[in-house]
Amino acid sequence: MRYERQIxxxxxxxxAVLIVLGCSSDKSDEQQHPDRTQAGQIKSGPVYxxxxxxxxxxxxxxxxxxxxxxSDPTFASPKAVKGGTLRLALLSFPLTFRVVGPxxxxxxxxAILGNQLSLVSIHPNTExxxxxxxxxxxxxxxxxxMYFKLNKKARWSDGLPVTAHDFAYTLKFMxxxxxxxPWYNDYYTNVIDKVIVYDxxxxxxxxxxPQPDLALKLSLxxxxxxxxxxxxxxxxxxxxxxxxxxxxxxxxxxxxxxxYVEFSRKADWWAKDLRYFKNRFNVDRVRxxxxxxxxxxxxxxxxxxxxxxxxxxxxxxxxxxxxxxxxKGYIHKIxxxxxxxxxxxxxxxxxxxxxxxxxxxxxxxxxxxxxDKVIKTVLHGDYFRLEQGFVGYGDYTNESIKARRFDIGKxxxxxxxxxxxxxxxxxxxxxxxxxxxxxxxxxxxxxxWLVVLKEEAKKAGLELNLEKLDPSAAYKKILEKKHQAAxxxxxxxxxxxxxxxxxxxxxxxxxxxxxxxxxxxxxxxxIDAYRNxxxxxxxxxxxxxxxxxxxxxxxxxxxxxxxxVRQACWRWWRLPGPPEGTRHTGNLFEPFDSATGGLFWFxxxxxDETIKAMEAGTAFEPVTIVDxxxxxxxDYCK
Amino acid sequence: xxxxEKVLQMIGxxxxxxxxxxxxRSIRRGYWSLVVFALLVFLSLFAELLVNNRAIVVSYNGxxxxxxxxxMIPGSVFGLDYEYETNYRQLAKKxxxxxxxxxxxxxxxxxxxxxxxxxxxxxxxxxxSFSQKHYLGTDTSGRDVLARLVYGFRTAILFxxxxxxxxxxxxxxxxxxMGYWGGLFDLLLQRIIEVWSNIPVxxxxxxxxxxxxxxxxxxxxxxxxxxWVSRTWIMRTVTYKEREREYVLAARALGASxxxxxxxxxxxxxVSIIITFxxxxxxxxxxxxxxxxxxxxGLPPPTPSWGELLHQGWTNMDAWWIVCSVVVALVLTLTxxxxxxxxxxxxxxxxxxxxxx
Numbered sequence: 003m004r005y006e007r008q009i010x011x012x013x014x015x016x017x018a019v020l021i022v023l024g025c026s027s028d029k030s031d032e033q034q035h036p037d038r039t040q041a042g043q044i045k046s047g048p049v050y051x052x053x054x055x056x057x058x059x060x061x062x063x064x065x066x067x068x069x070x071x072x073s074d075p076t077f078a079s080p081k082a083v084k085g086g087t088l089r090l091a092l093l094s095f096p097l098t099f100r101v102v103g104p105x106x107x108x109x110x111x112x113a114i115l116g117n118q119l120s121l122v123s124i125h126p127n128t129e130x131x132x133x134x135x136x137x138x139x140x141x142x143x144x145x146x147x148m149y150f151k152l153n154k155k156a157r158w159s160d161g162l163p164v165t166a167h168d169f170a171y172t173l174k175f176m177x178x179x180x181x182x183x184p185w186y187n188d189y190y191t192n193v194i195d196k197v198i199v200y201d202x203x204x205x206x207x208x209x210x211x212p213q214p215d216l217a218l219k220l221s222l223x224x225x226x227x228x229x230x231x232x233x234x235x236x237x238x239x240x241x242x243x244x245x246x247x248x249x250x251x252x253x254x255x256x257x258x259x260x261x262y263v264e265f266s267r268k269a270d271w272w273a274k275d276l277r278y279f280k281n282r283f284n285v286d287r288v289r290x291x292x293x294x295x296x297x298x299x300x301x302x303x304x305x306x307x308x309x310x311x312x313x314x315x316x317x318x319x320x321x322x323x324x325x326x327x328x329x330k331g332y333i334h335k336i337x338x339x340x341x342x343x344x345x346x347x348x349x350x351x352x353x354x355x356x357x358x359x360x361x362x363x364x365x366x367x368x369x370x371x372x373x374d375k376v377i378k379t380v381l382h383g384d385y386f387r388l389e390q391g392f393v394g395y396g397d398y399t400n401e402s403i404k405a406r407r408f409d410i411g412k413x414x415x416x417x418x419x420x421x422x423x424x425x426x427x428x429x430x431x432x433x434x435x436x437x438x439x440x441x442x443x444x445x446x447x448x449x450x451w452l453v454v455l456k457e458e459a460k461k462a463g464l465e466l467n468l469e470k471l472d473p474s475a476a477y478k479k480i481l482e483k484k485h486q487a488a489x490x491x492x493x494x495x496x497x498x499x500x501x502x503x504x505x506x507x508x509x510x511x512x513x514x515x516x517x518x519x520x521x522x523x524x525x526x527x528x529i530d531a532y533r534n535x536x537x538x539x540x541x542x543x544x545x546x547x548x549x550x551x552x553x554x555x556x557x558x559x560x561x562x563x564x565x566x567v568r569q570a571c572w573r574w575w576r577l578p579g580p581p582e583g584t585r586h587t588g589n590l591f592e593p594f595d596s597a598t599g600g601l602f603w604f605x606x607x608x609x610d611e612t613i614k615a616m617e618a619g620t621a622f623e624p625v626t627i628v629d630x631x632x633x634x635x636x637d638y639c640k
Numbered sequence: 641x642x643x644x645e646k647v648l649q650m651i652g653x654x655x656x657x658x659x660x661x662x663x664x665r666s667i668r669r670g671y672w673s674l675v676v677f678a679l680l681v682f683l684s685l686f687a688e689l690l691v692n693n694r695a696i697v698v699s700y701n702g703x704x705x706x707x708x709x710x711x712m713i714p715g716s717v718f719g720l721d722y723e724y725e726t727n728y729r730q731l732a733k734k735x736x737x738x739x740x741x742x743x744x745x746x747x748x749x750x751x752x753x754x755x756x757x758x759x760x761x762x763x764x765x766x767x768x769s770f771s772q773k774h775y776l777g778t779d780t781s782g783r784d785v786l787a788r789l790v791y792g793f794r795t796a797i798l799f800x801x802x803x804x805x806x807x808x809x810x811x812x813x814x815x816x817x818m819g820y821w822g823g824l825f826d827l828l829l830q831r832i833i834e835v836w837s838n839i840p841v842x843x844x845x846x847x848x849x850x851x852x853x854x855x856x857x858x859x860x861x862x863x864x865x866x867x868w869v870s871r872t873w874i875m876r877t878v879t880y881k882e883r884e885r886e887y888v889l890a891a892r893a894l895g896a897s898x899x900x901x902x903x904x905x906x907x908x909x910x911v912s913i914i915i916t917f918x919x920x921x922x923x924x925x926x927x928x929x930x931x932x933x934x935x936x937x938g939l940p941p942p943t944p945s946w947g948e949l950l951h952q953g954w955t956n957m958d959a960w961w962i963v964c965s966v967v968v969a970l971v972l973t974l975t976x977x978x979x980x981x982x983x984x985x986x987x988x989x990x991x992x993x994x995x996x997x
Contacts, residue, residue, distance in 0.1 A: 321958055379758040380781055410722070426711040428724055446936055450781045453942040454756045461724035468941050472850030 050231030052162065055170035055199045062200055066149060068138040074125050078281035078601055079578030084267070086574075086604025087287040088593055089309050091299040095260045095292050098242045102176070102183040113265070113290070116594025117250030119273070120221040121150050121169070121207075124496075126584035126598045129396060131217050132278050134596060135164060135224065135249060145212035145536050146195075148220045152203040157272045158226055158247040166205035168224035170197040175225045180233040193219060214536045215497060224249065249273075251283035252594060263290045265593070283600035288593045304333075309575060310591040313568040316384045323570065331622030332612055334573050339566040339639065341632040342586045346391035346503075347491030349441065349559040354510060354519040355486045357437065364556040366416040366430075367439065367487075368406035370462035373561055375408070376451045381562070386638040388560035392498040392549055400546035403553050405560050413462040430463040438465040443489035444476035452489075482512045483519060489561075490517065500529045500548050518557035525551050565633060573622065574609035577602050581631035660912070663987040670983020673976045680973075684794040691787045693752035695728040697745045749773065751784035753791040753944040758782040765952075765959040777961035779952050781942075785965050791944040793969065799860065800925030804918065806864040811871025812914065816902055818872065819879025826876070833869055841866040842932075849937040856939060863928060871914070878910040912988045919981030923974050930970065946970060 097105035101114055121136040131139065136150040156164035175181065176190035198206040207220040226247045230237075245254045251274070252265040265288040273279045291308070293299040300318075303311040304327050313319045313335060327333050351358045351367065358364055377385050390403040406412075422430040422437065430437035441452065449470065456466040471479065480488045492503075492515075502508060506526050508516035528551060532544040552558060567583075569590055577583070583590050584598045592599035615622065633639035665671050688708050689696060698705040700718050707713050712725040720726065732744040750773055751757060757778060758764065764782035768775060776785040818826045845862055848854065854862075882888060883906065891901050926946075932938035933947020934954075941948070946966050953963025 317956075375758065379756075379762075380764060382763050410724075414723075424723060428712050428714060449941045453754070453781045453783075454758065456942065457754060457756050461722070463724070469853050470936075470941065471853070475851050 050228055052165075053167055053171040053174070053227030055167045055197070058198045058200050062149065062204065062206075063142070066140045068140050068149075068151065069131075070138045071125070071130060071132045072277055074128050074130060074132060074278075076277060076280065077127060077578070077584050079576075079603075080281055082281040082284045082576070082578070082601075082603040083605075084284050084286065084603070085606060086285045086609075087289055088285045088591065088602075088604075089289045089291060089307065090591075090593075091293040091302065091308050092263070092290040093292075093294060093296065093299075096263075099245060099254070100238070100241050102181045102186055103238045104182055106183075110263075110290070113263075113594055114248075114254075115223075116592075116596060116599060117248045117252050117265075118223045119156075119249045119596055120223045121152075122217055122221045123278075123597050124218070125278070126586045133276070134221075134273075139217070141216065142206070142208075145216070146209040147206055148216055149206045150204070152205070153273075153276075154203055155272045156249060158228075158249060159253045159268060160226075160228065160247040162226075162228055162247075164224050164249055165202045166197075166199040167202070168227060169205055169207070169222050170199055171227040172222050172225040173197050175227075175230060175233065178233045178237075180235060180237040182238055194222070197222070212536055214538065214541055216536075218496060250594065250596065251279075251600065252288060261292055264288070265290075283593070284603035285593065303570070306572065310569055310571040312589075313570050314564065314566075316382045319384070319568050320382060328570070329621075329624055330615075331624045332573055332616060333570050334575075334625040334627065335568070335570050336577070336582060336590060336627045336629070337566060337568050338582050338587065338590055338627075338629045339631070339633040340583065340585060340587050341565070342394050342588065343494035343496070344388060344393040344563040344565060345491045345494055346558070346560070347388060347563070348391070348489070348561040350480075350485075350488045350490055350517050351557045351559070352483060352485055352487070352517065352519055353521075353557055354483060357432075357435065357439075358486065358557070360420050361556055362416040362420040363422075363437075365406065366413045366420070366437075366462075367464065368556060368559045369409045369412040369416070370459045370464040371455055371559060372408040372458035373405075373455070375458060376454050377562065380451045380454055385562035385564060388563040390549055390553060390560055391492075391558055392545070393563060394494075394565065395498050395545070397542040398498050398545040400549040403549055406556075408458070408462075410462045413464070417463065424463055428460065428463055429465050436465060437463060438467060440467040440469050440486045441489055442469045442471060442476055442479055442485040442487070444471055444473040445489075446470060448489060480517050481514075483510075483517060485517070488517055498545055498548075500545075501533055504548070504552060505529050518555075520555060520557055522551070522555060525555070565638070571602075573612050573625070574605045575602055576605050576608075579627075579631070580629050582627065582629045585632050657912075660987050664983055667983040667986060670979050670986075673979035673983070677973075677976045677980060680793070680976075681797055684790060684797065687790050687794055688747075690747050691749040691751070691753075691784075691790045692747045693728060693750060693755045695732070695744045695746050698728070698731070699741075699743050701742065749775065749784065749786055749790075751787045753783065753787045754942055755784070755787075756782040757784065765956060765962060767959075768961050776965045777959070779949065779962055780956060780959075785949065785962055788944040788949055789946070789965055789969055792946045792949065793973070795856075795939070795944065796926045796929050796946055797922075799856065799929050800922045802860055803863055803867060803925045803928075804921050806860070807867035807871060807921070808914070808918075810864070810868035812875050812907070814868065815872035815875025816879050816906065819876040820883055820898065820902055820906065822880070833872060836866070837869045839866065845932060846935070846937050849932075853940045854938065859929070859932070859938065863925075871917075874914060874917075875910065878913055879906055882906045882909055916981070916985045916988050919977050919984060923977045923981075926970075926973065926977075 092110065094108075096108050096110035099114065100106045101111050101118075119134045121134060122131050122139055123134045124130070125132045133139075133153070135152055135156050137153050138151040140149040142148065152164065152166060154163070158164060173190055173194065173196070176183075176186045179187070181187075192210055195208045195210045198208065200206070207222055209216065209219055213219055229244075229246050230241075243259075247253075251271050252267055255264055255266040257263040267283060267286050271283075274283075291302075293302055293308075299308060300311065300322070302308045304325065313323065319335070319337075323335060328335065349367075349371070351364055353359055353364075358367070373387060377383060377387060387405060389405045390400070392399055417430050417437070420432070422432040425431035425436065443452070449468070452466070452468050456468065459466050476488075479485055480490065502515040504516060504518070504520045504522075504525055506521040506523075508514035509519045509521040525548070528544055528548045532541055532548060535541050535544065567588060567590065571591060575591070577590060578601050583601065587598045591602055594600065630639055683690065688694070692708060694707045696706070696708055698707065698718070705713060705717075707726070707728070714724060715722040715726045718726055718731055720731070728744060728746060729750050732746060735742045735744055756764075757772075757774070764778050765780050766772075766774065766778045766782070768777040774784050774786070776789065779785055779788065814829070818829050841863070844866070845854075845859070848858075848862060852858075883901075888901060888905055891905050896905075929938060929945070930947040930950065933945040934951045935947075936951070938947055939945055946969065949962060949966040950970075953959070953966055956962060
C-alpha cells in the first residue's frame, strides 16, 4: 500500500511537471525571438560586425563603358496614393522565414524574396535591364564579367548602408555547407565564379563560363553579413524564425505562428523615389492570414475579410461570382491578358514506343485530337489553343507555327501512307496492332475534357486509353520513358530551354526531361549552336528554327494556354490601367515583386462609400474589366 | 400454396426451407423489394437495348440492320459521308425528312454512357430536358446522366455479386474447416486472420491504384483478398456447434468421410444463418465500389460509375440534377436491399419455428 501511494504521488508530480512544461512551451515560443520586444513586435539591429572583402589589387579595366537605363517608360500610375492594408490568404503558414535550406521552398518565400532587391532587374515591358541597387553596369570583354556601381543611398532595413562587401558575402554565404542547400552551393560555385570588390560601392561579378543573358545570371542580391556573421553548425535551426534585414519596400513587423504574417511599408525606404519604383508599393500594410482551405478563403473574401481573390478557374469566374456582392458591384472582376511565357502543355509522344516511331503516325495522332471542340464546349471557351511549346518568349517565339488541327481527312492520308487500315471497330490497324494510345496523366481536373477527346478521336480511328496515376507514379513512369503519350505541362523560364527536352544526349535514358526521346542530328546541331551562342540576335533566330524543327518532328502536340489572369477585388482597390498591369504580370495584386509588383493602391473614399452602401443595401453598377492591351493583334484576342 | 410447397419438395427443397420461403413471401415489403430489385438487375443486363446511342433496328433500302451488339457500322453504310460510327439520332432525323421508307427504332433513352452530346454555346452540364431526351440532364463532359446511372448500376451490381460469390465461398470453406477440425489448425488460422483483418483495405487499394490503373478484375481481387475474413468467424462458430450434434456423430459412425459430412450435413444446416447476411453484403459491395470511385481510386475513367457521378455532383452543386439523380438512385437501391435483408432475416429466424402457435 505504501509503495502504491508513493507511486501515485510520483505520477502526480510527474504530471504536474509535464503540465508546467507544456504550458511554458507556449511562452518560450514567444520568447524564442530575442528580437521581439512585445508579442508580435519585431525590432532588429546589427548583431555582428559587417563582413569586409579584400579590395582588388587591379583596378577597373581602362576601356570600361558604363551603362544605365533612365529612359524606358514607367508603368506605375502617378495617381497612386499611399495607405491602406491589403489582406491576403495563405493556405498554410510557412515552415520557416529562411529563404535557403530545408523547408524554405514554400510559396511564401516569394513574399520574402520580393523584398530583397538585386543589382539590376529586367523591365517588365521592354525586357531591357533597369537599375535596382546598382545605378550603372558594364560588360567585360570576356563575356562572363559584369561591373556594377552601387547606389550610395541603398540601405538595409537596420540602417546600415549596402556595400560591395555584402555581395561578396552572398557568395560566401551561399557556398557555406551550414546552410544545407546543395543546389545553391553548387550554383554559386559552378555558375558564379567570384565577386571582385574595387571599392565599397564598385564591384564585378564573374561567371564561370561565357553566357548569354549575362545580367540574368550575375544580378546577385546582397546578404546582410551583420545579421548572419560567421556561419556555423545549427544555422538552420537558429534562423528559422529570425527576420533578416532586407533592402526592399516592406519588412515583416509582426507574426503569429499558424495565424498570420504582417508586412509594413518602410516610410523612409531609400528607393521610393527612383524612376522605376516611384508610385509603387503603396499600401501601408500587407497582412497574410492563414486560411487552410481554398473554398473557405472564398467565403472569407465574399464576407470582406480578404481583399482580392483569383478567378482564373472557369467555375469561379462564370458561376460562383453570381452572388449579390458581385451583382451589387461591391466586388469588381478583372480579366487581364498578359503576354508572358506560356507553359509547354500538351501530349508528349514517346518515339521509342510504338506506334510513335513513325512520323506520319505522330502527325495523324495530332490531327485526330479535336481540341478546338473541347475548348468551345467543355472548357467554356476560357482556354486558348497553344500553337507550339514556346509561346510568349518575345522574339524567341516563332509566330508562324500553327498547331495541327482536327482533320479526319489528314489522319486518313497519313495512316494510309504509313500502311494502316481501318479495322472492323473503326480503329486503324496494322499487322494486328491497333492505333490505341495510352495517355498518362495525373491531374484529375483534365478528365472531363479528355473523355470528350477520346470519343472524338474514335471518329478519326484513334483509340485513347486514359491512364490517370498518382502524381508521383505518373512522374516516375514518364521520367523512366515508359509512357506512350504523356499529358505534361512544363514550367517556364525567361528564355526557352531546349537542351533538356530535345537533345539526343538526353534521349533513350531514364531520369532526363527528353520524354519524347527525340534523337535528331539536325536538332542537336541547332541546340548546340543555341547554347554556345552569346549573340542575342543569332540566338533568337536559332530559337525560331528549333521550334520549327520540333513542329516537323511532331513529337509534341500542344493543347491549351491561359494567356491571362482573372481576379476579383473589392471596389476600393485601384489599378493603374489600362493597361492594368505589365506584360509579365501574373498577379495584379502582387504586393512585393520588384519587377511587376505593387502597382495598385487603396482608395479610402471608395472604401467608406462601399461600406456605407453595404450597410444601406444600395447597389453600384457591377464592374467587369477586360483588359486586352497586351494581346492586341494576336489571333486569340479577337 | 400447398401445391407450391409440393413443387418445392419435388425439386429437392426440404419442407423446412419451403416454410422459410413461404414465410419470406408473406412479408410483402421484402418480397416486392426482391421482385423489383431482380427486375432492375435483369433489365440492366440488357441495358444496351434500353439506353444506347446505337439503334435497335435500322431498315435501310430494304435491308435490316441490328447495330446494338457487335462491331460498329460506319456512316457510309447508310449513305452518310463519314467512315466512323453512325450517329443514329441524326440518321433518324434524316430518314424522317427524306421519307424514303427507311426507318429506325431507337432505344427509349437514345444516348450511350460514353457519348458526349456537345454543341457550341451550350456548356455542360445541361439541365434535364425532355425534348433533348436527356431525362436527367448531362454531366460535366456532356454525357447523359441517366445512361451513366444505368450502366453504373450494372457495373456496381455485377461487382457486388462477384465479390459476394468469391468472399462467401472462400469464407465458408475456411470457416467450416476451422470449426470442423479445430485444434491447432483452428488456432493458427485464427491468429493469421486476426493479423490479416487488421490491414486497412482502403489504404491498400489507394496505394495499389495510385501505382497502376485498377481494372474491374484487379479491384475485385483486392477486395476479395480482404473481404472473406469476416465470413469465417460465423461459419467457424456454427460448425463447432453442429459437429457435436447427434446427426454428425451418426454420419461419422456410418463411416462418412469428412468431406461428405461437411458438404452434405453441416453446410446445409448452417447456410440459413449465413444467408441472412447476403443482402447486406451486396449493399456493402455497392458502397465500397462507389466510395472508391468517389475518391478517384476506383475504375478508370471513362467507366460509368455512381461514385464518379457523386463526385461530379459534389463539386458542381449548381448542377443539382447530377447529385440528386445519383443520391436518389443510391438511396433507392440500398433501401430495396435492406428491405430484402430484413425480410430474409425474419423468415430465417429460428425462433419462429420453435414457438407454439
